[in-house]
Each structure stands twice: as C-alpha cells, then as structure tokens.
Amino acid sequence: MDCILTLPMLVCIAVLSMSEERDSHHDIVLATKTYIAKTLHAQVDMRPWPGTGALPRYLSNAYLMLHGELGGEPTLWLFAREQSTPAVVERHLVVLGEHWPGAMIVVFDQLPSYARQRLIEKGISFVVPGAQLYAPGHGIDFRSRARRPTPMREVLRPSSQATLLYLLLHSDAVGCARSATELAPILGQSLMTASRSLAELEAHGLAKRQKTGRTKEVCLAHDPREVWRLAQDRLRTPVLRRVTLLSGMPIDAQCWYVAGLSALSRRTMLAEPIAQTYAVSREAVRELEAAGGTVVPDASVLAGEADAVTMEVWSYDPAPLSQDGVVDPLSLFLSLRDDPDERVQGALRRMLEGLPW
Template sequence: MNDNITDDTVLKSCYSSPLMNPELHRVEQYLPGLASYIETVLGDIPSFSAWEQTSSLPYYLNNTYCLLQMTLLGQTCLVLMENPQRSVSLPDVKKHMDTLRKLTQMPMLFVTATLASYERKRLIEKGIQFIVPGNQLFIPELGLDLREYFRARQETVEFISPATQAMLIHLLMNDWKHSLQLSQATLGQHFTYSKMTISRAVKELKGLGLIALGADRQQQIEIRTSARQLWQNARKHMRSPLKKSLWLNAVPLLDGNPLLLAGESALAQQTLLSEPRLPVYACSSETLSALLLQASDFLSEVAAEDAACELQIWTYDPCVYASVVPYVDPFSLILSLQDSKDERIQIGLSQLEGDLKW
C-alpha cells in the first residue's frame, strides 16, 4: 500500500480517549482493506488523519465508531468506521451523523463490514454515504457520479501506474521480435501484486492501445508489435520511478549485499559518462524499511555535502529484474534521468538506448 494511507500515529489518535473500548483496536486491520478497495474502484489513494474533535465527543460515539478524516479526490470527509464488535442500527447511524453535523460541515461516510441488500437500499434512500469494502460504494456528497467518473477516466488516461510500469518493463527485459501472447498470470508472476492490481494493469495497457485481449478476453493478452515498438509507443505514458532521494552517511547493505546502482552511477557503468562524486543506489520503500531495521544504529540521513552516497527511493522495486549486472534496468534508468538538463547525461542516455539489444 501507499505510504499516504495511514500510519500508527493516526490509529493511536483514534484510540486515545480513556473511555474508548479496547475492542476498537480491531478496526486497525480494516483500514488497509478500505484504502485498497477505494483505490481499486476510483483509482485514487485515500489519506487518513485523526479528527481533532474526537476526544470531546460523547462516550457512545467513541465506543461505536473510529472517527477519521479522509481525503479523497481532493475533498475531505469524516469517516465513521463501525466498531466490528458494536453493530449499529441504520436509524442510529442517521442520528449520530446529525449530531456530528453540529460540529463539522464535512461530508460524512459510514464504513461497515457488511450490509444486507435492504439496508443498502435504505441508506441510499436516506442519502447516507457508505462503503462496504470489497462490495459497494455510495458517495454522492463528494460530487462523484461513478459512471461519469469512469467514462472520463478512460478518456483522459495519460500515465500508467507504477505497478503497471514495472510489469511492462519486465516484459521489455524479455525481448521478442514481432508479437507476443501471454496470460494475465504471466504478466504478474514475478511480482507480489494482487489480482486486482494485475487486472487494473491490463485495463490501463488496453485503454492506451498497448495490448489487446485474446478471444477469451480474460486470460489471454496479445502484444501485436515488437518490443522496440512497444517501448516507443509506451514511453510517453511512463514516468520516472524516482520518488525521492536521501543522502546517507554510509553505503547501505541489505543482508550483507549492496543495492543496485542507479542514476549517474548506473549510466557511467554502461556509457562514457564519468562517475559521479558519490555513488547512487536505488531501492523501494519496503526495502528502505528493511534497511532501517537492520542498520538503524549506524545508518542515518545527512546533508549532501557530508554524505557517503545518494539513495533513490523508487515507486516500484528496482530489484525485481533478475540480472547479473549490479545496476538497475535500462528502461527505468532512462526514465529516471530523461528530464536532466545535463548535456553529458543526455548523450549517455542516447548511447544507452542505442545499445539496447532488441
């Protein structure tokens, strides 16, 4: 999941009131699933934060819900996440929302694990926004008509997601000459992505005309161009994997092994570009967390002038491509440096792309 979803401080804030039932801690396990469902349906990752007025609420509200602020599609609403051990009646949900509206003008969203069909109908009739993760979403107060949203989204897709880009690059690393057929399972077999993420990648690639679906429309994918042509067609829809850079006081090792070289260091390994002053490495956010666990006593972020290396944090794992070389794949490297104003780097990128073995 994305780092923006939530963190421990938000959850601790939800449970900070001494009156709150400890069973509400069970709500924590539902937040990732809620965020994943919203991202899958709407293509936007929600962010959660504690609601500052929670501690002043009556006991019955704090005991019935975990109350959070959620930002989604540029708008903020108040989430009433039902305590899984304290089921609430639909009339009470309406009364509770009326009480909360005296404190805030934010739209409100009721989140529950299950709803019967007749209950969903009643909530819709009363205009109460709700989400049943993995099942149904009704959020008209956010100004969203799902049919119109999906229609507009399909028409205006410009960039593929990081997960889709990672899967596409993995295909490009396994060159083919004219055309290619594969299954959805094959597309995602080298990754730990969920079936939903793989399915969304297929939709993105098909929507941009980069792939076609086979006769069964569900399992078979067809790429009707060479790998070189696919790269040329897809490149304008791909972005740099670089999320941020850190300057570290020591060169990081993961389980005793060095990370892959990236940036100018990787380009210098493959072209005539001179080595940069400091080595540049790359890893994913998950790998960074593992590094900090292993080496928290001596590995720290410092000013650039005092650093031993630069560590790039990528939106996908640069190590997913099985290779004997100590640097990141050429496609991600090109994308990560393509906006550089340094003429030397642009010359190196041209050489690197020209040396690709199609």
C-alpha cells in the first residue's frame, strides 16, 4: 500500500524536526551553563545574538549564537551544530571578528583529543561540557580529571594505522577476516609487526580476533563507519614531510602515488592544481637519493617552477592501500583534514560520503 504524505503531514514532520533541534540546543546550552557554574562557581546568562541575521548563511547555519558575559567581559558563545576541523573553525572566527568585537568561545558536544590540541595551539577558546574549558583570553584552562587522556587514546603506530585503514577499505570484501600471516605480505610488514598491529587495534577496541582452527583471524569490532568515527583521535596524518624534486630526475613510477590536492581532484570535482603531488615511502626517497636524485628539503622553494614535483614522504608505504596509482581516500582525508580551504573540506566530505559504508 502506497503511503501518501499530505501537506498537513509534511508540516507536522517539519515541526517535529524543529522541536527535536530546539531540544538538542537546549540540552547543550544547559550542560554548558552547568559545567561553567561547577568549574568557575559563576552563573552565565546567555541570550540570542541579534547580529546573526547579518552573517553569511554558512556561518549562521554552522552555529547557534548566544551572547552574554564571562568574567565581566562580553562573550559570544558559538554552539557548533556540526563537527568542523580546527582550521575551518579558525576561518569562521576571522569572519565573525568583523561583526563581533568581543571574546568568542566555541562549544562542542564532543571533540577528539587531537582537535582539542590543535585548537589550543591556535589559541581558540572552546568548551566541551563536562570535559574541558579553555579560554586563554579569560585566563582559564580547566580540564576535568575524569576526562584526562589515557594511554588507550594515544595515536596508533604507523603500521597499526595502515592495518586499520586496510581493514576499513576492504570491509565489504568477502572473507574480510585476516590473520597476521595473511596481512604481513600484503602490507609489506614483518610477521612480528603485523601481529603487534593487530594486538594494538584489538586493545583499542577497533578490531577483534577470534581463533579459527590454528590461526587467529581479525575483523572490525563494529561496522566500518563506527570504527572510523571511534578511531579519529587515534589517527594522524601519514605525511612526515614534504620535499620538492625537479622532473627529469630518476623516478621509479611504480613507487609514486598521486596524493594531496592532486589526488583529491581525481576523486572529486575539485579543480586539479598545476603542481603535482605524489606520496612515497621513506625507503623510496632514500633509493632516489642513492640513485643521484637531488631532493630539496623545503617544498615551497621550487613551488613556482614548472617542472617541480612535490613529494609527500609518508610514515607508512602508500602502495598497499593505493589503487590505480592514487592514494587511498582514508589516508588522503587524514593528510588534508587540517587544510583551511573550505572547498577542500567540502570535497573531503563528499569523498567520504562516496565510500560504500
């Protein structure tokens, strides 16, 4: 039987959706007030900011904006509606600074530890209710002891990260379970390294192993999307450094994989940059230098040269995860997730949305 939605039904659905959004906003605002009252022993009054209507649409959609005072100083509270990278938040604050002269504090419902650290490095004030209040302009840096990072939340070793990304990328394949013996040659690891990587993923709750016959096989601990979400604060960019090489040098094309914005333009509708970027392993760079190639340490020195090529030296070999000469989408995301360009961030989101999970 077909279901026909009438206009009154659609209106009702829209009203319910708006009601749920208001409830969500009320909860995070109340949690923030309660957290500040508990940590600073001060009451904070927050009121809708009338300047929201003069802002670009993307900003007014990104935050619920309330204003009040903290420590006697006018403060604009920005309740993030969705998770944005620290670089994007920084760009938003620059634009908001043209409309609001006072202090600004961004409020997140939750925030990975790597993102908190980057916000602190950039001097951006933020609150995670129940976990942390960082407002250097107000002389505040409070972290709840119950939320201190533990060893279980440290970043993964490069070999373990490569193993996790391989499992995520092949999660829809038949017989996705793998043993250390099977994974070692695929990822170019020793059997000892492969075993240690699987043990580390299991300890972090990202993978699980079960004994099948005489071997232990591993698969993801949850569905791929959930594992990817849980792993965000344990993953790092694979890029150790960027160097420049002039074309014409001896290059083993099989060891080079399109990376950076060059790769993102291949995977999305983003315009392709003039200068090409490739990912290589540390071993490939050493072999290149041993063969007589001259590597310029500063990637920006020859950036304007027509025959200049940028090389990203990765902490793990990009080859096992790459396909058709282009680096894998998950490593690509990690290498660009702090790029401040909103076009790049939009392209990264669309790329991840195209994954089968």
